[in-house]
Amino acid sequence: MRRFALAGNPNSGKTTLFNGLTGSTAHVGNWPGVTVDKREGTYKKCAEPIAIVDLPGIYSLSPYTPEEVIARNYILDEKPDCVINIVDATNLERNLYLTTQILEMDVPMVIALNMMDAVEKNGDKIDANELEKRLGVPVVKISALRSKGLTELMDKAYNESKKRRCGSSVLEESDISHLISDVKTALTGQKVANPLFHAIKLVEGDEIEVKMHKDVLGVVEAFKETYTNEIFGGDFEALVADGRYEYISKHFAPVLQRKIKEKFNLTRSDKADRVLTHRIWGIPIFLLILFAVFHLTFSEDFLFLGAIFKLPELADIPAFVTVANGEETLTYGARWLQCIYDGGVMSPGVIINNVWNNMIVGELFGLIQGAVEGSGMQPWAIGLINNGIIDGVGSVLSFLPPILVLFLCFSILEDSGYMARIAFILDRMFRRFGLSGRAFMPMIMGFGCSVPAMINTRTLADDKERTATIRVIPFFSCGAKLPILTAVAGAMAGAFGVGNADLITLAMYILGIVVAILSVLLMRSTTLKGETPPFIMELPTYHAPQFKNLMLHLWDKTKHFVKKAFTIILASTIVIWALTHFSFGWQYLDDEFINESILANIAKLVQPLFTPLGFGSQLGEFGWVFVVAAVSGLIAKENVIGTFSTLASCLAAGGHINVEGLDIMAENGVDAVRAMIMANPAIIGATLVAFIAFNMTTIPCFAAVGTAKAELGDKKRFNYTLLFWIAVSYVVGAMIYTIGAWWWTCFIWTAAVVGVIAFIVLRNKKLAKKESATTL
Amino acid sequence: MTKSVLLASGFGAAEIILVVACALIVASVTITMIVRKKKGKPSCGCGDCLHCSACCKKTDVKEEKEK
Numbered sequence: 001m002r003r004f005a006l007a008g009n010p011n012s013g014k015t016t017l018f019n020g021l022t023g024s025t026a027h028v029g030n031w032p033g034v035t036v037d038k039r040e041g042t043y044k045k046c047a048e049p050i051a052i053v054d055l056p057g058i059y060s061l062s063p064y065t066p067e068e069v070i071a072r073n074y075i076l077d078e079k080p081d082c083v084i085n086i087v088d089a090t091n092l093e094r095n096l097y098l099t100t101q102i103l104e105m106d107v108p109m110v111i112a113l114n115m116m117d118a119v120e121k122n123g124d125k126i127d128a129n130e131l132e133k134r135l136g137v138p139v140v141k142i143s144a145l146r147s148k149g150l151t152e153l154m155d156k157a158y159n160e161s162k163k164r165r166c167g168s169s170v171l172e173e174s175d176i177s178h179l180i181s182d183v184k185t186a187l188t189g190q191k192v193a194n195p196l197f198h199a200i201k202l203v204e205g206d207e208i209e210v211k212m213h214k215d216v217l218g219v220v221e222a223f224k225e226t227y228t229n230e231i232f233g234g235d236f237e238a239l240v241a242d243g244r245y246e247y248i249s250k251h252f253a254p255v256l257q258r259k260i261k262e263k264f265n266l267t268r269s270d271k272a273d274r275v276l277t278h279r280i281w282g283i284p285i286f287l288l289i290l291f292a293v294f295h296l297t298f299s300e301d302f303l304f305l306g307a308i309f310k311l312p313e314l315a316d317i318p319a320f321v322t323v324a325n326g327e328e329t330l331t332y333g334a335r336w337l338q339c340i341y342d343g344g345v346m347s348p349g350v351i352i353n354n355v356w357n358n359m360i361v362g363e364l365f366g367l368i369q370g371a372v373e374g375s376g377m378q379p380w381a382i383g384l385i386n387n388g389i390i391d392g393v394g395s396v397l398s399f400l401p402p403i404l405v406l407f408l409c410f411s412i413l414e415d416s417g418y419m420a421r422i423a424f425i426l427d428r429m430f431r432r433f434g435l436s437g438r439a440f441m442p443m444i445m446g447f448g449c450s451v452p453a454m455i456n457t458r459t460l461a462d463d464k465e466r467t468a469t470i471r472v473i474p475f476f477s478c479g480a481k482l483p484i485l486t487a488v489a490g491a492m493a494g495a496f497g498v499g500n501a502d503l504i505t506l507a508m509y510i511l512g513i514v515v516a517i518l519s520v521l522l523m524r525s526t527t528l529k530g531e532t533p534p535f536i537m538e539l540p541t542y543h544a545p546q547f548k549n550l551m552l553h554l555w556d557k558t559k560h561f562v563k564k565a566f567t568i569i570l571a572s573t574i575v576i577w578a579l580t581h582f583s584f585g586w587q588y589l590d591d592e593f594i595n596e597s598i599l600a601n602i603a604k605l606v607q608p609l610f611t612p613l614g615f616g617s618q619l620g621e622f623g624w625v626f627v628v629a630a631v632s633g634l635i636a637k638e639n640v641i642g643t644f645s646t647l648a649s650c651l652a653a654g655g656h657i658n659v660e661g662l663d664i665m666a667e668n669g670v671d672a673v674r675a676m677i678m679a680n681p682a683i684i685g686a687t688l689v690a691f692i693a694f695n696m697t698t699i700p701c702f703a704a705v706g707t708a709k710a711e712l713g714d715k716k717r718f719n720y721t722l723l724f725w726i727a728v729s730y731v732v733g734a735m736i737y738t739i740g741a742w743w744w745t746c747f748i749w750t751a752a753v754v755g756v757i758a759f760i761v762l763r764n765k766k767l768a769k770k771e772s773a774t775t776l
Numbered sequence: 777m778t779k780s781v782l783l784a785s786g787f788g789a790a791e792i793i794l795v796v797a798c799a800l801i802v803a804s805v806t807i808t809m810i811v812r813k814k815k816g817k818p819s820c821g822c823g824d825c826l827h828c829s830a831c832c833k834k835t836d837v838k839e840e841k842e843k
Binding site for chain 1: 809
């Protein structure tokens with residue numbers, strides 16, 4: 001099968017073109033650096049199927065970044081049949097810099113002038129025929145976003161792939177053309193493939209080439225000794241770059257005819273950036289947007305209308321109340337209305353959540369549970385299905401709506417181009433803590449899942465910065481941790497009447513970010529010291545989010561979430577149920593005796609370890625439930641709430657806890673946690689916050705741990721990372737609980753933190769002194 | 777013989793099917809996770825895999841590293 005590679009600058013639309021050609025749903029991000037590895041798909045509309053390889057976005061073929069190495073090695077080593085060079089037509093000159101380098105390779109190529117719709121909208125014109133003549137390779141105008149010109153592009157690429165092409169250079173008019181020619185002749189004599197490309201890179205002083213072609217280096221060195229340039233001196237890399245740009249502006253740029261504008265006008269993106277990336281207001285606006293996202297997703301008092309206008313609850317309105325069996329209950333219509341309003345207007349996220357849980361999942365699973373109870377099966381079998389499987393899996397499924405709403409909001413921010421601005425805004429702040437804004441990109445991805453986020457750290461060239469970033473990524477609460485946050489925050493608000501679920505959830509997200517920043521600061525001042533690499537980033541223009549993109553993202557989220565609920569979560573709840581219903585002698589235990597089960601006994605052994613965090617020995621008889629829930633989260637974080645629900649249902653069935661007025665038998669994760677709170681007076685607000693913080697910062701799920709191991713490479717570094725996660729979660733949890741339970745302990749913690757800072761500062765000063773003494 | 781022992785201990789057909797199904801689910805999920813791990817594919821199941829191609833990657837991670 002023929003293979004075509006897509007190469008181009010970051011954010012030039014390669015992945016959009018890849019999706020358009022292959023029908024794939026690869027993620028398209030409106031920020032540079034979304035694709036860190038190559039990916040493959042198949043184009044089937046040509047005379048024969050063609051493998052399309054989407055390469056990461058690059059600015060040059062010099063090996064400065066891992067993406068550039070991946071793209072360069074692919075074109076040189078894998079020898080694709082054709083390279084489709086995607087050029088952002090709105091930034092023609094800059095994009096052609098990469099084109100001039102691909103032209104030097106002996107590979108058939110076609111130029112795809114992308115975003116032509118935007119060029120035409122601006123009133124500009126590009127003479128593609130003239131550009132084609134000047135470049136010597138076919139040029140096709142396309143719009144990947146609107147799928148225009150793709151067939152013509154592929155037809156031309158297919159025809160080109162059948163031909164042989166020798167590399168050509170734009171440096172023939174430069175002072176060093178003779179040197180390039182001499183080196184090329186020497187390399188051709190050695191039968192080196194792509195001699196022109198290697199010759200120019202050797203002249204540039206490219207690290208890889210210098211190592212590969214030591215024997216030819218003498219020719220270059222001899223020339224360098226006799227040659228000096230007035231502007232660049234002996235810097236041949238700069239000389240070559242200047243030669244390329246000079247040629248581009250002289251020969252290629254004239255093909256672009258810009259509409260004459262009367263005065264210099266700022267684009268809409270520029271105007272928006274004046275506010276959104278403002279030096280002072282940038283961060284408060286970011287926090288405000290983050291609050292709006294959480295308010296839209298979790299608030300039961302949208303826009304605080306209930307609090308402002310003191311609106312009544314439905315139970316206080318006689319028209320919505322009916323009396324059945326001597327008890328006052330809401331009418332059926334009021335139950336539907338309750339999904340939208342109950343003393344306050346619900347936010348869109350909560351409305352979807354209520355409809356899903358009360359009217360769909362609750363009703364459906366209620367029917368199944370009723371049928372199982374009436375089936376005549378053994379009580380243990382009924383318990384396994386109803387309390388184990390349905391309550392466990394159902395409670396996790398109940399969090400699908402908030403996850404989808406939250407990720408829809410995040411996708412909108414990402415697709416519009418705002419996420420890239422956050423990296424820019426936070427670069428100044430992160431730089432002080434030893435990380436560049438570039439490290440924030442994978443951290444943003446960490447809000448979705450730690451696994452792709454850790455893989456994305458490959459874009460970080462500095463090894464120490466990369467290690468620090470991988471270690472803090474799990475602190476950015478991923479989608480799987482959302483059920484823990486929502487359930488515990490909701491239960492906290494319900495049981496203690498403390499704050500709103502949306503504010504608690506947002507506070508926990510911010511806590512994760514703060515812990516990450518402090519951890520980075522600590523690591524970069526001690527074990528992972530190093531220079532902060534410069535951060536140069538091209539800000540994409542803002543655009544309206546693509547509906548198709550958003551829906552694809554949500555569909556994938558839903559598909560995987562449901563799949564995970566019915567595989568990993570289902571298997572886990574079965575194991576949890578079995579371990580809580582058998583003793584060490586493999587005797588079956590009824591719900592009344594689960595305190596004697598294998599799981600309870602093991603958990604009770606480790607329970608004292610969690611005493612400083614508030615969910616240890618002080619919780620007494622059923623405190624082990626918290627320990628089991630936290631540990632089961634190592635398999636998948638959603639398991640924490642699945643386990644809570646399974647165990648709460650079993651405890652309720654055994655008559656150990658009172659669930660009056662709660663809905664735990666209807667797969668409600670929030671009420672399962674509330675039931676545990678009601679069962680144990682030792683549980684205070686600080687216990688629950690510490691529990692959330694512990695789960696957010698401790699060792700992530702198995703998948704993320706495996707990825708961290710693969711990405712860190714070094715076994716010792718990985719083991720330290722595991723220790724780091726355990727230590728951070730333990731300290732953060734203990735700090736929150738002790739300060740919440742005994743406020744005066746804040747003085748002890750402050751003294752400890754000041755002590756650590758003083759120790760680090762003094763140690764660093766001592767080391768710096770030692771270093772300067774050695775240098776002298 | 778096995779069936780009569782199980783039935784005598786209170787296991788009807790439904791209970792036997794339930795136990796076998798549960799055992800199969802647990803075993804298949806565990807085996808799948810182990811196999812995927814050996815192939816270097818993370819089983820994050822987060823649905824955010826559009827951000828990376830790790831979970832559907834065909835090339836072996838070890839091979840890639842050796843390269």
